[in-house]
């Protein structure tokens with residue numbers, strides 16, 4: 001959103017410093033583009049550099065699954081941005097298995113590291129700076145799969161469910177410090193990661209009725225990365241200044257909830 005102040009154009013997030021994990025493609029890249037369009041300065045991350053990192057964003061290579069990765073990202077945020085006003089935890093995902101008991105131990109740990117503990121670790125490094133400044137906004141990206149947990153993805157949905165619970169609890173702890181914390185929960189969205197996962201799922205050869213890899217949503221289409229990014233941008237803007245601890249489900253009506 002652009003407003004005119006004293007005859008000159010002011011972009012909504014001008015002067016804000018934003019960090020987005022997993023911004024090299026898919027939902028994360030759309031969030032980065034929309035933040036840049038809104039005037040924010042943006043640093044994004046992924047395990048590998050790619051030509052699809054939006055132009056205009058600074059980029060750091062790091063694996064969010066490890067404490068060392070979180071530390072590298074926090075150090076880059078300090079060096080490049082000088083602090084973080086907007087923190088979007090987007091990196092996530094998991095590969096499906098034939099059922100809960102087929103998920104190897106190390107995949108449970110990996111799903112927890114990527115989809116839950118990555119946020120906990122990075123928040124613990126960046127929240128103190130927000131507390132010092134008395135302001136900040138955090139968005140955790142969950143998944144509508146939490147609302148219909150299924151065997152092939154239980155490692156993923158259990159980790160995202162933990163993330164949602166953590167996000168809500170953190171919002172209560174940080175509200176007195178002027179920091180808002182919310183969750184965005186996407187439904188099936190057309191991204192490189194989402195498409196690859198659904199293809200793997202369809203190939204698992206599950207019994208009829210045990211996969212919805214081919215379904216669509218009540219609104220008749222899958223989500224686009226920008227559909228999810230619009231929700232993130234709203235939550236990080238001052239238009240959402242009285243919203244904390246919320247979970248915005250953006251899923252084309254597939255899993256309606258209040």
Ligand SMILES: NC(=O)c1ccc[n+]([C@@H]2O[C@H](COP(=O)([O-])OP(=O)(O)OC[C@H]3O[C@@H](n4cnc5c(N)ncnc54)[C@H](OP(=O)(O)O)[C@@H]3O)[C@@H](O)[C@H]2O)c1
Nearest residue numbers: 022024026027046047048063064092143188189191193194
């Ligand atoms: N697409 C959907 O249908 C859907 C539905 C519900 C929820 N979501 C959630 O939305 C978020 C984004 O999903 P997406 O579909 O846009 O995924 P995507 O297309 O696979 O993109 C994921 C991004 O995260 C990065 N990433 C993955 N693992 C990482 C790691 N260990 N360390 C650092 N960066 C990592 C990837 O880059 P590198 O691979 O180079 O590291 C990439 O930039 C995820 O949290 C996902 O769970 C997606």
